[in-house]
Amino acid sequence: xxxxxxLVQLPILxxxxxxxxxxxxxxxASWTPHPTGYPGNDAARLVSPGGKPTDALDGAMxxxxxxxxxxxxxxxxxxxxxxWGRSRLMGLGAGAQVPPHIDCHYYWRTHLRIHIPVITxxxxxxxxxxxxxxxxxxxxxxxxxxxxHEVHNNGAERRVHLVLDTVGGERLWDLIDAAQSGASGEPxxxxxxxxxSPDLAFERVNxxxxxxxxxMQAHLSFLMGHVxxxxxxxxxxxxxDRFIYAWGALWARFETSDEGLPAYRQLLREVRADxxxxxxxxxxxxxxxxxxxxxxxxxxxNAVERPDTAALGAPRPNEAIPNVAA
Numbered sequence: 001x002x003x004x005x006x007l008v009q010l011p012i013l014x015x016x017x018x019x020x021x022x023x024x025x026x027x028x029a030s031w032t033p034h035p036t037g038y039p040g041n042d043a044a045r046l047v048s049p050g051g052k053p054t055d056a057l058d059g060a061m062x063x064x065x066x067x068x069x070x071x072x073x074x075x076x077x078x079x080x081x082x083x084w085g086r087s088r089l090m091g092l093g094a095g096a097q098v099p100p101h102i103d104c105h106y107y108w109r110t111h112l113r114i115h116i117p118v119i120t121x122x123x124x125x126x127x128x129x130x131x132x133x134x135x136x137x138x139x140x141x142x143x144x145x146x147x148x149h150e151v152h153n154n155g156a157e158r159r160v161h162l163v164l165d166t167v168g169g170e171r172l173w174d175l176i177d178a179a180q181s182g183a184s185g186e187p188x189x190x191x192x193x194x195x196x197s198p199d200l201a202f203e204r205v206n207x208x209x210x211x212x213x214x215x216m217q218a219h220l221s222f223l224m225g226h227v228x229x230x231x232x233x234x235x236x237x238x239x240x241d242r243f244i245y246a247w248g249a250l251w252a253r254f255e256t257s258d259e260g261l262p263a264y265r266q267l268l269r270e271v272r273a274d275x276x277x278x279x280x281x282x283x284x285x286x287x288x289x290x291x292x293x294x295x296x297x298x299x300x301x302n303a304v305e306r307p308d309t310a311a312l313g314a315p316r317p318n319e320a321i322p323n324v325a326a
Contacts, residue, residue, distance in 0.1 A: 015138060016137030108145050108146070109298050118161060120135065128148070210264060281293075
């Protein structure tokens with residue numbers, strides 16, 4: 001399963017008034033500046049590693065106090081049926097924007113981002129892959145974050161979306177499949193019922209200690225499917241195939257044991273040096289990103305857990321993504 005459109009509206013509707021009441025009930029201290037530092041962007045954390053006040057992407061996820069205090073938001077998540085990763089309420093001030101960017105960090109290779117507008121105005125525009133939409137209150141959208149996307153609040157009111165990150169689940173993919181096939185019919189309306197909190201599923205594993213060769217091959221196939229000129233990338237592709245076969249041999253011997261970590265890291269050093277020599281930095285993807293940068297984000301940085309992150313439980317670095325037009 002995959003998204004075949006840049007923006008997909010799911011056939012499900014939520015009670016925007018009930019969501020807005022829960023948003024407005026949160027204390028002002030719930031809101032923190034967005035980690036990117038974009039002016040006018042802030043967020044209230046709902047799901048985070050350990051339910052703690054952090055924007056980290058790695059670690060066992062749990063609800064924060066803000067989600068536990070918001071019963072209908074939990075009902076929304078239960079209705080979508082995902083396994084939940086980092087999730088937030090995201091605010092965008094009047095006149096503010098999220099500038100054009102592409103999500104190519106490892107986390108986004110396996111996660112979908114769901115947007116449910118709570119407080120908005122007709123002049124809030126979401127652009128992705130050359131398409132532009134206004135997402136209305138209570139609607140539910142997913143989008144292809146590997147394409148360039150941006151958001152503009154051209155109105156006079158602050159916008160707030162419920163933004164849920166997930167690896168998915170059968171219920172969610174059924175909704176996506178129905179939306180993309182055009183056979184969805186009338187949307188399902190999910191009212192605010194109250195009552196006991198639903199049993200939600202949260203992810204426990206989101207980064208490998210050692211990446212399996214099969215996962216590496218999946219990332220490589222994904223990237224090579226986005227290369228503008230496959231013939232220009234042939235030598236790079238051949239070298240990466242050889243690297244993954246060598247990784248598979250080490251995996252058969254060591255799997256994730258500490259004994260194999262030096263050998264894994266040596267393979268990484270060799271292939272990264274060869275990527276420079278083979279000109280991977282000159283090969284572009286259809287979204288205008290460079291192949292070497294995306295290889296680094298999806299495979300090389302995350303192939304082996306770093307000693308500092310293993311010891312401290314800290315997230316691996318989400319390195320700054322350069323201007324895609326550069």
